[in-house]
Amino acid sequence: MSQAARTAALYARFSSSKQREASIDDQLRACREWCRREGVAVVAEYADYAISGRTDERPQFQEMIANAGESDIVLVYMMDRFSRDPYDAPLYKHELAKSGVRLVSAMEAIPESPEGIIYEKLLEGLAACESRKTSVRVRRGMEGNAIKCLTNGVRVYGYRTGEDGRYEVVPEEAAFVKEAFRRRIGGEACNSIARDFAERGVVTSTGRPCGYTMVYQMLHNEKYLGKYSWGGITFEGGMPRIIDDGQYGRAQKVKGKKQRRNESWGTFALANKVMCARCGRNMPGVSGRGRCSVKYEYYGCTSCRMKAVRRDWLEGQIVGRIRELLGDHEEALRIARIVVEAGNDKAVELDRRQAQASLRSAETGLQNILNAIEQGIIAPGAKERIAQLEAQRDRARRDLDTLDEKTIDPEDFARFLMFGATLTDKAVLEAFVYQAKVDEESVLVTLNYDTQKNEPVRLDIPRVRTELQWC
Template sequence: MGQNAIVYARVSTIRQADHDLSIPDQIAHAERYCKERDIEIVGAYVDPGASARDDNRPQFQRMMDDVKSGVIRADMVLVHSFSRFFRDAYGFAVYSRMLEKSGTRLMSMTQETGEGAQADLMRQILSSFDEYQSAETAKHVTRSMIENAKRGFWNGAAAPYGYKTIIVERHGNKDKKKLDLEPQEAEIVKLIFQLYLYGDGKTGPLGIKNLVSYLNGRGVKNRNGKPFRIQHIQEALRRSAYIGTHYFNRTESRTRKPRPREEWVEIAVPPIVEESIFHAVQAQLDARNPTMTPPRIASSRILLTGVAICDSCGAPMRTRTGKNGQYWYYTCSRSADMGKTGCAGVTVPMGKLDAIVTDALCGQVLQPDRLEYMLGSLLARNSGRRAAAQARLKELKRERRELDQKLEMLTDALEKGVPLDTVKTRITQRQNEREQVNRVISFVNREIDSPLSAVTPAKLEAFSKGLRARLQEGGEPGFRKAYLRLLLDNVAVAKDRVRISGRKDVLAYQLTAEKPLPPSMVPTFVGEWCTRHDSNV
């Protein structure tokens, strides 16, 4: 009675490191091998694009389960070489032993080992050599890719959303690529950051879930034509490439563990988002992260918790009470925990510090003339962005005209008798492209129509007066705390002075928003303006 076999075939995901036979070649070789030896093939399992360094391979796991459970019975599992089965000596030993316990032996078409103790030893030696060879190959490939990255080239992976790869050099038969902007996607990236930080002028800032709903509800598609998901937006908002720097070699390829910062390789790429906007988004993401901002701080009505810090050591200021809760103070948390050896610290009556901060904001920052001075450069930059957006709009309209012409030509072809099946796919593709261009045009129009260009002295005066009235003592506590967290980066408290830092672009967008931000939508931002209030506190 003839023997039977299961064929297992695999190729690696690391194409640069694996020049072995393709899947069809491995299967064809197995069929010839079995035909010559009168072996019947009773099953085949294929993992296209899977590393043999571990068992994270769907078809490999299915094969092992089928053999162990008796779903399929075979005398042998046949592989082109033992490295197709495993490139890790320990894994090789464990899984080959599992097969043996099920009455199935592991056989290689190109590495005959025979049977018995000597065969077992030979297989162990071969698997150890495969592991060593895999590690050496990976090391050399990694070194080559790092050198490639240091020279500013892109290492073959799919370009991040907002970018495309372009060939910039050719070395022999290898193309050297760099990232370039993909204009339509880049506009959507800008929109994502704007919506998260400011909203569209009507909604207020959008959280990630609402941002996904906003994009999908307007028919904006991801690169693969599918709707956006929460993970896509989370990754986009953290991607440093959007401000001009991509980092290669951040994680270990096998374990995905982070590498030390000094091992990262910086690659300069075309920026999409302004640095100030990107860093403001990072601060807001951190502020909304419950592991970084405790709920008791976010929900407390005490004005400066989570904002006030000790100027001496940088530790947060916390509250304490005196005389059975009759008096409240802000005090250095490090000094409170460790005593004067931790920090000499400072303790300030709560009402006094609250008044110093709100008085400084209302008296120095939120005065109309001061607002006009601070926001002048921002409004000038916005004017430059509008000019760039207008040029981009002109290019988009040209693209739309070209698509209209292509659609007209395809329609003419139908009228002249060309079968629908011949042009249907191209018509659908051109219609989708035109729809996407129209969406981007609407986004660019919104940028051109930004309300930042409509700031008048009267609007400055009304904004200043209204916000000062609500921030001063007697205003609604929740609103006061929410807007202080919006406007302030930190309040550094020393014994003889208080230094207050915050962002002026936040002021600008609050000034021009159609609706004021509700407290639940208020983020925390990195500082960009600074005022100092000297006081004997």
């Protein structure tokens, strides 16, 4: 840990979909112990109960992000408590970093080294993978509810969950739904309807004033036709109807005066990692439209006349070469061992030894009391002492189970590197690439780990000239 870190904000989360999740109290206890051991003062504690890590709609989480800067670090029990979403995790880490705050795990030692970047990114991938497995199990039960047309917790303005678990109409809200369709058919803009509804007290499911999005979604929601739909399961007449087919159809035909083109732009996964070999400056991502509205995306040097390099070609070439390396089991295993060894935490091993000592102490104490009872010796307070020792034993076993479950086996890690479905191209680039130096003839890529000769792994990728331009 950086010596500059002197204050910490703690964050804990419990997901109701997990069957073996550490409790909020256990998470905070481990975080407080870490702070005590490292000499860090706790300035704030945040906890979200029964909320999945795959969403960022967590009140305490958002408050913690908003208060970034009140501490030197944000401390979590494990990285998956911060987020299980592969996109939210780096986004909010960046938000913290802008305020000079680092994210730290109490149970996972992520070294401040190139290997640490790989370790952290792959932990995010593993967390996302486990979250998807949990989603499959949860979804199976929810599909059974959908067949019965139960709400499954999905809130729709104009309806509420009845005693039988199915949708029933809320008359006051249904009146606003009908009014929205009537006014839209009359040509009124969604923004105008939303402003009026907000002034009259209409709010979203999260308590916010009605806005454009709420009205737009309302006007395009087929549930108001009585069509129940959840996860691809659809039943006509599966819920009460509020709008008739004619009204719904006429509302869909009303078009706004200005239609914007739906455009999709790429993400520059190598931002701040592509360097110009000629002048040594960073080559930022550049995107836009050229002649005939042709879209282009490049990494280009703004300081000299080095030929720009296409984003899709550069990123594709590097990902392809890295995946070739990871496709070899021996190389994947070697990388896995480097990362796992770099992630070995002396503090975690100390916690393991302490838990084992606590377990031995409790079991020895219980055995001594049992021996005394068998000899007819019953000391005052024996019953209370037995309860204390049993609680100590159970707590030590839970701590050991947690540590054992989170121990990463290099073979499993290697298989994840070779076949992990959540190891996206973007994750590969962010985890493995340290720098890509571009010149006129080739691209020299330096990776975040060393060869067996303790030299940085480098990839030399030749640039291919097409008829019109350099790649």
